[in-house]
Structure formats: C-alpha cells, structure tokens
Amino acid sequence: MQLHIKSAHAALDRQAALVIAVGPDLQLSAAAEAIDQQTQGELRLALKAAGFEGKLAQTLPLWRLSGLNHDWLLVVGQGPASELKPSSLLKMTQAAVRQLQSLHLAHARFTLAELNLAQAEPLDLLAQMARTVLDTSYRFDRYKSKPGKSSTLTQVSFTVDERIPMSAGREALNWAEAVAAGTALARELGNLPGNVCTPRYLAEQAEELGKGQRKVKVKVLGEAQLEKMGAGAFMAVSRGSAQEGQLVSIEYRGGAPRQAPIALVGKGITFDTGGISLKPAATMDEMKFDMCGAASVLGVMRAIIAAQLPINVVGVIACAENMPSSTAGRPGDIVTSLSGKTIEILNTDAEGRLVLCDALTYTQKTFKPSTIIDIATLTGACVVALGKVACGVFSEDDGLAEDLLAAGEASMDLGWRLPVWKDYQELLDSTCADMANIGGPTAGAITAACFLARFMEGQRWAHLDIAGTAWLSGAQKGATGRPVPLLTEYLRRQAYA
Numbered sequence: 340m341q342l343h344i345k346s347a348h349a350a351l352d353r354q355a356a357l358v359i360a361v362g363p364d365l366q367l368s369a370a371a372e373a374i375d376q377q378t379q380g381e382l383r384l385a386l387k388a389a390g391f392e393g394k395l396a397q398t399l400p401l402w403r404l405s406g407l408n409h410d411w412l413l414v415v416g417q418g419p420a421s422e423l424k425p426s427s428l429l430k431m432t433q434a435a436v437r438q439l440q441s442l443h444l445a446h447a448r449f450t451l452a453e454l455n456l457a458q459a460e461p462l463d464l465l466a467q468m469a470r471t472v473l474d475t476s477y478r479f480d481r482y483k484s485k486p487g488k489s490s491t492l493t494q495v496s497f498t499v500d501e502r503i504p505m506s507a508g509r510e511a512l513n514w515a516e517a518v519a520a521g522t523a524l525a526r527e528l529g530n531l532p533g534n535v536c537t538p539r540y541l542a543e544q545a546e547e548l549g550k551g552q553r554k555v556k557v558k559v560l561g562e563a564q565l566e567k568m569g570a571g572a573f574m575a576v577s578r579g580s581a582q583e584g585q586l587v588s589i590e591y592r593g594g595a596p597r598q599a600p601i602a603l604v605g606k607g608i609t610f611d612t613g614g615i616s617l618k619p620a621a622t623m624d625e626m627k628f629d630m631c632g633a634a635s636v637l638g639v640m641r642a643i644i645a646a647q648l649p650i651n652v653v654g655v656i657a658c659a660e661n662m663p664s665s666t667a668g669r670p671g672d673i674v675t676s677l678s679g680k681t682i683e684i685l686n687t688d689a690e691g692r693l694v695l696c697d698a699l700t701y702t703q704k705t706f707k708p709s710t711i712i713d714i715a716t717l718t719g720a721c722v723v724a725l726g727k728v729a730c731g732v733f734s735e736d737d738g739l740a741e742d743l744l745a746a747g748e749a750s751m752d753l754g755w756r757l758p759v760w761k762d763y764q765e766l767l768d769s770t771c772a773d774m775a776n777i778g779g780p781t782a783g784a785i786t787a788a789c790f791l792a793r794f795m796e797g798q799r800w801a802h803l804d805i806a807g808t809a810w811l812s813g814a815q816k817g818a819t820g821r822p823v824p825l826l827t828e829y830l831r832r833q834a835y836a
C-alpha cells in the first residue's frame with residue numbers, strides 16, 4: 340500500500356473513494372460541507388434518507404452523487420463534537436478502512452486529518468491515522484489454503500491543510516510506515532504457531548534484520564555457549580525442550596559512536612506449557628504468544644532501522660521453549676543465574692523471569708546501556724489487574740516511567756504504572772537459595788517485576804508486562820503488535836530530545 344499527502348484541492352481519480360466525517364444532527368465537517376455544496380445539497384439528502392446518525396465510527400458508503408467526478412463517498416460518523424478526541428479519529432479510520440475493504444476499493448482519500456482536535460498536534464494525528472490505515476489492513480492468512488479477501492487498498496492519500504507543510508507531512512507518513520512495518524512484523528511472529536516460530540526461527544528473523552545493514556550487528560548464542568557462560572536460569576527453562584534455546588542481540592548504531600545504547604530485552608518463550616508445573620489445557624494454545632516481548636523487540640528494531648533513527652539501540656531476545664520432559668527442570672531445583680545469584684525454582688511456569696534475568700545480566704555486562712527496558716508477557720496477574728487496555732509499566736526511575744507513559748499516550752498504546760517497591764521483595768524469600776522464582780498468590784505482577792529488579796540494581800531500568808495487551812482472544816484471536824507503537828515513540832523522542 341502506498342501513502343500520499345495531498346492538498347485539499349488535488350483532483351481525485353474516478354474510482355477513488357473520498358472519506359468524510361459527519362457528526363450527529365447532520366453536522367458536516369468542512370470537507371463534507373464542501374461536498375454538499377458541490378452536489379447541491381444531495382449529500383445532506385442522502386444522509387437524511389439513510390437515517391445516518393453520525394455515531395462514532397458508523398459508516399455510510401454513497402455511490403455517484405451528482406456533481407462529483409469520483410464514484411465513491413464514504414461517510415464516517417464522528418460522534419458528538421464535544422467528545423471528539425485523538426482515539427476517536429483512529430476508530431473512525433479503522434471503520435473506514437474496513438468498509439473500503441468490504442467494497443473492494445483500491446484507492447481512497449482521507450480528509451479526517453483536517454479535523455480540529457485541541458488535544459493533539461496535527462502532524463502526530465496524521466502519523467497515527469496513517470499507521471492505523473496500515474495496521475487495519477494487516478491479515479494473518481498464510482495458513483488458509485483459500486486465502487480470504489486480502490487487502491484491496493493500494494493507494495491511500497491524506498488531505499492536509501495549511502497547518503501541515505507537505506514535506507513535514509511526508510516525513511510523518513514515512514515514520515508511520517516504519518512503525519507499521521515493525522508492528523506488522525511483531526504481529527506476524529506472534530501469530531505464527533509454536534511448531535514454526537521456534538527459538539531458532541526467531542534468531543533467523545534477527546539475522547534477517549541485519550542483512551545488508553551497515554549499522555546493524557546481530558549475534559546469536561546457542562545453548563553450548565550459554566551453558567559455558569553460566570546462564571543457569573535460562574538453561575533451567577530451555578533444557579526441557581528439543582528446540583535449542585537462543586540468546587540473540589541486534590545492535591543498531593544510528594547515534595554518536597560513544598553514546599551508550601538504550602537496550603530492549605524481550606521474553607521469547609516460543610511456547611509455554613508451564614513445564615513440569617503444567618498449565619491446564621483450556622486456552623493453552625494462546626501460549627504461542629509467549630514470545631510477543633521478543634517479537635516486539637524485533638518489530639522496534641525493524642522500525643528504527645527503516646526510519647534510520649539517530650540513536651544507538653540494542654535489542655536482546657531470550658528465546659526458549661518451556662516444555663515438560665525428562666530433561667526439564669523440576670520444582671525445587673536450585674540454579675545459579677549468570678549474575679551468580681541462586682534461585683530456587685518453586686514453579687516451572689514462572690519461566691519468563693528465569694530467561695529474562697540472565698538476558699538482563701548479559702545485556703548490562705555486554706552493552707553497558709544507559710537504560711534497559713524489558714518487555715514480557717510475564718504474568719496472568721497483570722491481565723487481572725489491567726486487562727487488555729494498558730500494559731503494566733514498572734520502574735523505580737520516575738523519569739523513565741513518565742517518559743514511557745507519555746509515549747504510550749501519544750501513540751495510543753497505553754501503559755499504566757505499578758510499583759516495584761522494596762516492601763514486596765520479602766515475598767520472594769527462599770529458605771535455601773538467594774530467592775524463589777515465585778512470590779505466592781498475591782501481587783503477582785509486582786513480585787515478578789521485583790524478581791527482575793534484583794538483577795538490575797544500580798541500572799536505569801523499566802519492565803513492561805504485556806501479558807494483557809500483546810494479543811486478543813476468542814473470535815479476534817491474534818497478536819496486536821503492542822507495544823511497538825509505545826516503544827518506537829519513546830525512542831523517537833529520545834533520538835530527537
């Protein structure tokens with residue numbers, strides 16, 4: 340799909356659809372008003388005849404109104420003007436794309452970017468809208484022997500008014516395309532089943548990102564190296580699977596040579612059975628999504644490489660499969676992590692923190708980052724706390740936490756802060772090792788973060804628990820690509836700070 344910027348006067352080809360917003364009681368947006376005049380009031384009549392209510396994201400396609408030299412008008416409800424906010428614009432965009440696709444249209448022009456929204460920068464809105472058009476066109480149909488109707492939209496343009504200079508608009512679209520490509524990669528990897536998306540597969544995807552890229556260096560460590568290095572916590576998980584675990588780093592050097600990188604560390608459990616502490620069968624299939632943290636790291640790396648962001652970033656993904664087998668770790672096992680700290684594994688289903696603690700230590704020692712952010716589908720408790728709306732944001736550093744929350748709001752990929760207070764640490768006490776890997780029945784998302792915090796002392800660090808936001812269940816089952824929008828926005832702000 341190609342995206343373009345157009346001025347409001349630019350001609351539209353015959354087959355294209357013009358997307359215009361209309362509120363309740365036939366409140367026409369400026370673009371809709373212009374069309375009404377051009378059609379000598381036929382638009383208003385058509386809206387009345389159809390009983391169009393102007394509810395948020397309601398759609399009404401209209402064909403060949405007189406006085407227009409393009410076939411289609413797509414009217415999108417904008418809801419009451421007083422309730423219009425940036426996220427409404429995205430809902431309208433999403434609904435419009437779905438409608439355009441069900442009409443099998445190839446060309447469309449969106450006028451929505453001109454809507455006046457006090458709370459948002461027009462350029463940011465344009466970028467979010469463009470990203471939404473691309474995200475809504477994503478399909479996961481490679482395993483359907485008869486592929487469903489794939490996206491028909493090939494050309495989408497956005498009209499902008501004088502608040503957005505053409506060149507700045509084009510730049511916003513380029514950024515949107517980079518973020519959408521990263522989000523699509525994260526979704527695709529998340530959606531791939533565990534029999535395809537193995538630790539080795541993720542490592543190959545990382546290597547793919549580095550191909551022909553001068554600023555990118557990819558390194559893959561296999562189990563022999565991890566064992567030798569002393570990554571006992573990682574190996575306690577990975578040893579139960581026939582699939583070889585992989586610890587992968589992707590270094591992107593777009594910034595000053597001496598600038599310490601920002602590190603992103605992703606949980607990449609390609610399937611989480613729970614191990615010997617086996618999970619119940621119902622919805623266990625969704626544990627193919629347990630590598631969405633790693634997928635989001637790869638997605639972010641793809642986006643910033645595409646956008647050539649002027650910043651140094653290193654992505655590290657801890658890839659392993661959590662299986663029950665005769666070589667699997669058992670409840671009660673005591674292992675020594677890469678940091679030297681010992682862990683009593685009381686539940687093999689709390690495996691994410693085990694692979695992550697070694698990945699965090701490795702990242703800190705190898706890359707000496709200024710900031711480390713880990714991303715993990717870490718706890719069911721976080722889903723209970725925040726549902727599918729916001730991811731959990733944990734950090735002892737107020738500035739870092741605020742920057743992440745702000746980036747989430749700006750990219751409409753929300754996070755919400757939860758504490759990592761020392762008061763919770765005693766829940767992780769073990770009778771025979773430095774710590775246990777679970778904290779008991781209460782505050783599960785927090786104790787998981789507290790476990791990781793023990794490996795990040797003195798390091799500027801944040802943890803994102805994306806267990807609720809990384810995928811949708813039921814009829815809409817599929818990866819969301821979150822938090823690629825949040826993280827790319829955070830990095831963009833850091834790069835241009």
Ligand code: BES
Nearest residue numbers: 686688689691716717718719720777806
């Ligand atoms: N991958 C799961 C977390 C998860 C569960 C995410 C359900 C999304 C939906 C993680 O490895 C896990 O199993 N965590 C346990 C931890 C517990 C044993 C302390 C959990 O949340 O139940």
Ligand code: MN
Nearest residue numbers: 611688689690
């Ligand atoms: Mn688990």
Ligand code: ZN
Nearest residue numbers: 608611629691
């Ligand atoms: Zn898991």
